Amino acid sequence: MNTESSKVYEQSTVASAKVSKKFIHLPKFKTEHWMLFPSIVLLAIISIFPFIYLIYASFMDFMLSMDQPAFNGIENWKRVFINETFWASWGRTGIFTITGLLLELIIGVGVALLIYQLPKGRNLVVTLWMIPVFVAPVVAGLLGRFLLNSTYGLYAWLLGFVGVNKEILGDVSTSLPAVILMDVWEWTPLITMIVLAGLQSLPTDALEAAEVDGANYVQKLLFVILPLISRTVLVALLIRSMDILRFVDIIKITTEGGPADSTKVIGYYLLEIAFKFQDFGTAAALGLTMLFVTIFLGKRFVNFMARGEE
Known part of the structure; x- marks a missing residue:
């Protein structure tokens, strides 16, 4: 038992x-x-x-003055796509995006390569170079408007020596380039920081092998360094392209879309419809088009990086 x-x-x-x-x-x-x-x-x-x-x-007649939104079908979408200002704003946004990204890429990568070659004082240079990133876009716009003022602005005074004597932000031909350069000044250091991080992670054996083979600096840059950091550069461009499509702050402070709509990019056009005209239905449709374009660009970047990895 x-x-x-x-x-x-x-x-x-x-x-x-x-x-x-x-x-x-x-x-x-x-x-x-x-x-x-x-x-x-x-x-x-x-x-x-x-x-x-x-x-x-986006399918509602949605005005702030209305007691109750009313369904209006695709009227908001029709109002967006048949509007010439919509297409003109996208055109300026394209110019702004391509020009700004190219300048930020060239300057950012160039400065990153220079900082990477520094034997001493790299941390100090990086700290000073990164200061614009920590400045609020509103402050950057105020600073740019002050420096370009035709009466007391430093940049306007310097431009006077080369024969440019006009209100930079008040002229149709110069207002958009001026705003683009303000954005480049503020966000190029971010590109530099991302690229510099990629440079610091380069495999030393590849660089040493190139030196043993007798490659000069230009050859190492074109055939070793840039291919190895290409994915890092694409990530930096992806981050900036997603952000630059929503660019509003500096334009609001400096030009408010003018003169003659010369700086009215798609982000400012959305802001104007939503808060100036208070047409939230049309603004919703416009915002969704911006979202679709952003997703499309992001998908293209990701596919491009995936093909590069393969």
Whole structure:
């Protein structure tokens, strides 16, 4: 009896251990999901719900003065796409984006290569070079407007020596280039910082092999360094292209879209429709077009990087 009792006891102990093991892991699995639940809810509140509501508003006659929005079908979308200002704003945005990205890329990569070659004082130079990034865009716009003022601006005074005697931000031919250069001044250091991080992670054996083969600096730059940091450069361009499409701050402070709409990019046009004319239905449709363009560009960048990796 004692032997049988001990066997029964051992079997019951093993069974209870298996059951307890299952129940021990089950609460842990559930806890992990419950810990993620607040983040999922927060994500839905700040992104998914506003996105759905934006789609809803784009099909509504939604004015601030109205008591109740009314469904108007695709009128908002028609109002957006048949408007000449919409296409002209996208054209300026394209010029702004391509010119700004090219300047930021060339200057940012060039400065990163120069900083990378410094034997000493690299941290100090990087700190000083990064100062514009920490300046708020509104402050950058105020600074640019002050420096380009035809009466007391430093840049306007210097331009006077080469025969440029006019209000830079008040002229159709110079206002957009001036705003582009303000954006380049503020965000080129970000490109430099990202590229510099890529340069510091370069494999030394590849550079040493190029030196052993007798390659000069230009050859190392073209055939070793730039190919190795190309993905880093693409990431930097992706970050900036997503941000530059929403460019509004400096234009609002300096030109307010003028003169003669010469600086009215798509972001400022959206701001004008939403808060000046208070037509939130049309603004929602316009905002969705900006979102689709942003997603399209982001997808192209990602596919390009994937092809490069293959």
